[in-house]
Amino acid sequence: MNYSVGLTSILVVDDDPIAAEALRYTLTTFGYDVTVAGDGxxxxxxxxxxxxxxxxxxxxxxxxSGIDLCREVRKRxxxxxxxxxxxxxxxxxxxxxxxxNAGADDYIAKPFHPSELQMRIRTGxxxxxxxxxxxxxxxxxxxxxxxxxxxxxxxxxxxxYSRLLSLELATDPEFSEEIDEVFIQxxxxxxxxxxxxxxxxxxxxxxxxGRLTEDxxxxxxxxxxxxxxxxxxxxxxxxxxxxLQMAHQITISHHERWDGSGYPNGLAGRQIxxxxxxxxxxxxxxxxxxxxxxxxxxxxxxxxxxxxxxxxSHFEPRIVEAFLTxxxxxxxxxxxxxxxxxxxxxxxxxxxxxxxxxxxxxPEMDRT
Ligand code: C2E
Ligand code: SIN
Ligand code: SIN
Ligand code: FE
Ligand code: FE
Numbered sequence: 146m147n148y149s150v151g152l153t154s155i156l157v158v159d160d161d162p163i164a165a166e167a168l169r170y171t172l173t174t175f176g177y178d179v180t181v182a183g184d185g186x187x188x189x190x191x192x193x194x195x196x197x198x199x200x201x202x203x204x205x206x207x208x209x210s211g212i213d214l215c216r217e218v219r220k221r222x223x224x225x226x227x228x229x230x231x232x233x234x235x236x237x238x239x240x241x242x243x244x245x246n247a248g249a250d251d252y253i254a255k256p257f258h259p260s261e262l263q264m265r266i267r268t269g270x271x272x273x274x275x276x277x278x279x280x281x282x283x284x285x286x287x288x289x290x291x292x293x294x295x296x297x298x299x300x301x302x303x304x305x306y307s308r309l310l311s312l313e314l315a316t317d318p319e320f321s322e323e324i325d326e327v328f329i330q331x332x333x334x335x336x337x338x339x340x341x342x343x344x345x346x347x348x349x350x351x352x353x354x355g356r357l358t359e360d361x362x363x364x365x366x367x368x369x370x371x372x373x374x375x376x377x378x379x380x381x382x383x384x385x386x387x388x389l390q391m392a393h394q395i396t397i398s399h400h401e402r403w404d405g406s407g408y409p410n411g412l413a414g415r416q417i418x419x420x421x422x423x424x425x426x427x428x429x430x431x432x433x434x435x436x437x438x439x440x441x442x443x444x445x446x447x448x449x450x451x452x453x454x455x456x457x458s459h460f461e462p463r464i465v466e467a468f469l470t471x472x473x474x475x476x477x478x479x480x481x482x483x484x485x486x487x488x489x490x491x492x493x494x495x496x497x498x499x500x501x502x503x504x505x506x507x508p509e510m511d512r513t
């Protein structure tokens with residue numbers, strides 16, 4: 146594991162040993178840890194070790210070209226992104242397009258100035274840092290979610306449903322101004338945080354097998370305010386972080402209802418931020434079609450009926466319409482994660498054991 150920014154490991158791939166050594170020298174003076182591979186096959190073996198997040202490859206090489214190498218690397222990107230920079234002597238647009246299509250992130254024409262290369266590598270490092278950020282946020286959301294969702298998959302589905310609804314609404318001129326590519330990426334990344342405030346709800350309520358009493362539900366409902374307040378504090382400290390703004394909007398407003406009868410603020414209609422209106426539907430669909438400690442899973446058609454009945458009361462009618470055009474896609478997402486749950490090989494983050502707080506710890510705590 147490599148924690149130091151100055152020691153990023155870079156893999157250089159070039160069949161010309163002199164060019165490769167020159168590049169190694171330059172990159173080493175920039176402070177990178179450099180390994181050289183003489184061809185694509187050797188490079189792939191290095192990439193598979195997971196040590197290299199940045200690869201700089203020549204395009205024209207015998208056996209496997211830099212472009213084929215990109216394709217191969219992209220096939221196996223599952224455990225973290227590899228940032229690929231291609232180097233070529235030919236700076237014609239055709240090879241640029243072919244390289245980018247093959248999955249290259251950047252493209253530098255030889256000869257290049259070392260400081261240009263350094264700048265391109267920094268761009269790659271920034272992108273990789275963002276990926277780590279997204280994964281960390283998702284891991285924290287998972288930690289909170291493990292208490293009440295033993296079977297997993299809830300957060301993965303919520304973000305897929307939220308993205309599907311956003312993509313569909315974006316085709317409507319009424320929404321297309323607000324829902325752009327950035328919006329869709331942000332809702333995908335922040336919707337898993339919607340229930341983060343549940344960390345403040347005691348087990349006896351969160352995990353109660355039956356219906357909640359009115360008092361218990363009032364405590365349960367605080368999760369929206371707790372999550373909202375927490376993210377608001379951070380969002381105010383970093384007002385330019387759109388990510389935090391949306392995370393705040395979603396946590397605070399995902400239980401508001403279109404007719405104003407929701408919580409915590411009783412907002413109505415378009416007073417409710419759009420991401421909250423979208424995640425509300427994603428969340429309810431998932432709650433209805435999943436087993437909870439307090440309910441069994443309903444089949445899709447029952448969930449669909451409940452959502453349609455909620456049009457204009459719980460949900461914005463236009464979002465219910467979007468849902469109705471997406472029913473097959475929703476079902477496909479649900480079935481995908483139902484299948485994943487049965488596959489032992491696919492348990493990364495999807496199926497962590499449930500966290501028990503309180504009950505399991507209390508005997509020891511009593512002793513102190
Ligand atoms: P959740 O389980 O993720 O449910 C999210 C939302 O889905 C609920 O928000 C509700 O709008 C909808 N929903 C869930 N189950 C049903 C259902 O059977 N019928 C209908 N029509 N809608 C349903 P809500 O009601 O504000 O609840 C927020 C959270 O409070 C729930 O999140 C759950 O963690 C908890 N909760 C709600 N009711 C109970 C309950 O009776 N027992 C327990 N133990 N927890 C409950
Ligand atoms: C992301 O948040 O974009 C990556 C996290 C994941 O796919 O699990
Ligand atoms: C529930 O039954 O758990 C909540 C139903 C609702 O309030 O819509
Ligand atoms: Fe919630
Ligand atoms: Fe939820």
